[in-house]
Amino acid sequence: MDPADLPRFRRMLAQKGAQQSRAAPVRRVWYDGPEDDLARARLALSESEGIWRLERTAPDDEDAAGAGQSPAVLGEATELSELGENLPEALHPLAVLEGRERRVVLKQSPAVIVGILEGTLRSLTERRPIARLSLDGPAPALATLAEQWAGKYALAAPSAPLAVESWALARSRPIPPLHSGAPLLEEGQSVEEAFLRILGHYTAAVLSWTQTVLAAATLQKTRPREENFDPEPVHQMRVALRRLRSAFSVFKPVIACASVEETKGRLKNFAGILGRARDWDVFLDGLGRGVMESFPAHPAITRLLEAARGRRARHYEALADYLREDAFRRLGVTLVALPLARPWRADAPETRLAVLEAPVIDFARRVLHRRLRRLVADGKDFEALPPPQLHRLRLDTKRLRYACEFFAPLFPNRHAKRFIRRLSKVQDALGQVNDGAVVERLMEELASEETDQIEQAFARGVVSGYAAASARGARKEAGKAWERLNALDPFWE
Numbered sequence: 253m254d255p256a257d258l259p260r261f262r263r264m265l266a267q268k269g270a271q272q273s274r275a276a277p278v279r280r281v282w283y284d285g286p287e288d289d290l291a292r293a294r295l296a297l298s299e300s301e302g303i304w305r306l307e308r309t310a311p312d313d314e315d316a317a318g319a320g321q322s323p324a325v326l327g328e329a330t331e332l333s334e335l336g337e338n339l340p341e342a343l344h345p346l347a348v349l350e351g352r353e354r355r356v357v358l359k360q361s362p363a364v365i366v367g368i369l370e371g372t373l374r375s376l377t378e379r380r381p382i383a384r385l386s387l388d389g390p391a392p393a394l395a396t397l398a399e400q401w402a403g404k405y406a407l408a409a410p411s412a413p414l415a416v417e418s419w420a421l422a423r424s425r426p427i428p429p430l431h432s433g434a435p436l437l438e439e440g441q442s443v444e445e446a447f448l449r450i451l452g453h454y455t456a457a458v459l460s461w462t463q464t465v466l467a468a469a470t471l472q473k474t475r476p477r478e479e480n481f482d483p484e485p486v487h488q489m490r491v492a493l494r495r496l497r498s499a500f501s502v503f504k505p506v507i508a509c510a511s512v513e514e515t516k517g518r519l520k521n522f523a524g525i526l527g528r529a530r531d532w533d534v535f536l537d538g539l540g541r542g543v544m545e546s547f548p549a550h551p552a553i554t555r556l557l558e559a560a561r562g563r564r565a566r567h568y569e570a571l572a573d574y575l576r577e578d579a580f581r582r583l584g585v586t587l588v589a590l591p592l593a594r595p596w597r598a599d600a601p602e603t604r605l606a607v608l609e610a611p612v613i614d615f616a617r618r619v620l621h622r623r624l625r626r627l628v629a630d631g632k633d634f635e636a637l638p639p640p641q642l643h644r645l646r647l648d649t650k651r652l653r654y655a656c657e658f659f660a661p662l663f664p665n666r667h668a669k670r671f672i673r674r675l676s677k678v679q680d681a682l683g684q685v686n687d688g689a690v691v692e693r694l695m696e697e698l699a700s701e702e703t704d705q706i707e708q709a710f711a712r713g714v715v716s717g718y719a720a721a722s723a724r725g726a727r728k729e730a731g732k733a734w735e736r737l738n739a740l741d742p743f744w745e
Contacts, residue, residue, distance in 0.1 A: 254406035255383040261405050269359050275352040282347050282418045285340025296415030306335045309416045310430055323413045347375040347418035364389035375422040395593035402585035409584035411459040426463035434657040439613050446612040447503045448591045454496035455587040461489035469572035476565035483533035490526050498654035506607050511595035518583050529571045532564035543718050556711035559698050616659035620744050623652040634734050646682035667743040677733040684726030688719040
């Protein structure tokens with residue numbers, strides 16, 4: 253919670269007659285080695301009142317915990333030696349949290365306990381006020397309260413545990429993001445358990461990129477013509493968001509309900525804002541760079557690319573504005589609350605509940621078979637397909653690829669990686685074919701710029717010509733990739 257909003261939140265609790273405990277002082281110090289050995293291993297070591305704690309700061313492949321969940325405590329002891337032999341020999345303090353914590357019991361049935369931690373997180377050179385809430389009680393009640401409060405207060409799902417935030421403060425860096433690779437599903441899991449693991453995994457990944465993307469947006473605002481600009485943060489946030497949205501699509505037959513549909517709509521809006529910034533990244537780093545290399549000193553091309561960088565900076569600013577708004581904070585809280593609320597179970601028929609509780613592997617086979625069948629049908633007569641059908645085929649390929657990545661761990665054979673790799677080749681090649689349509693849209697966006705119309709028409713014509721030539725070559729590559737994909741048997745059969 254924004255510390256500035258905490259007094260108003262506490263007044264609300266007092267008005268509702270909540271029972272508050274006396275505030276207890278808190279002082280916790282985090283440590284690491286000189287080479288950030290623990291941070292690189294996704295671990296954190298801290299001490300409070302003589303008790304040392306070692307915890308995992310990010311879920312491993314077999315951990316179902318996701319965003320909003322407390323980090324896994326690997327051990328607590330009064331002596332460091334009791335926590336294992338792999339700790340750094342030389343430990344240095346990173347940051348210290350000093351504050352107070354109280355417990356608040358809400359007068360409702362069943363009871364809910366709210367933990368309120370407020371204080372200051374400081375390193376040698378920086379300090380930051382913090383306020384963290386923790387909720388304990390029946391899952392549906394927690395989900396309801398979290399969503400209600402997110403609409404009234406500056407409440408957000410944390411992008412990382414406090415241990416990671418302390419490291420970032422000490423190193424003057426953004427919170428390090430999580431990878432967006434697929435989580436490890438297990439054959440014995442139910443359909444619902446598999447969905448919740450995927451949901452938690454990608455929600456955590458999306459939120460973890462927030463500070464890095466905001467830092468990139470700040471750089472775009474202050475230095476929009478920076479030639480060595482790194483577009484990777486927006487790309488990775490978009491990848492994680494795409495996989496998150498794909499999870500809702502894959503599991504739609506068993507989670508469809510009004511609440512989920514509303515969440516999907518908000519995710520789609522977020523994807524649109526993110527996608528507009530990413531499209532300019534792709535253009536400037538790809539086709540735009542190629543055009544500039546061919547016309548290094550042409551004033552029309554130079555001015556067009558300068559205008560393109562300006563457009564990218566505006567879309568980055570719009571993305572940063574969204575990430576700071578209530579809408580994004582509320583979306584994060586909703587995603588964290590979904591595993592608690594499980595709204596798809598309300599009024600669900602027995603047949604749906606049975607599927608939710610059935611082993612995921614059979615569900616996976618049905619999903620993969622259905623998506624492959626649609627891909628094959630849409631790819632019939634591949635060589636003769638016009639651009640709109642190729643675009644649809646690219647979307648089919650992407651949907652099947654994400655589903656394959658979700659479910660591949662359930663089928664431990666060497667064919668899965670090969671199948672996914674060939675799917676990716678088809679998707680990438682078809683993406684290059686579709687780049688022409690994207691470029692035309694971007695050029696139309698630039699048409700509103702106040703520039704010499706004849707000069708702009710020339711530059712846009714050059715760019716469109718490059719896009720068309722690139723698309724022709726990509727189509728040939730897509731045809732070869734399509735043939736190689738069709739030569740494989742599905743790995744799930």
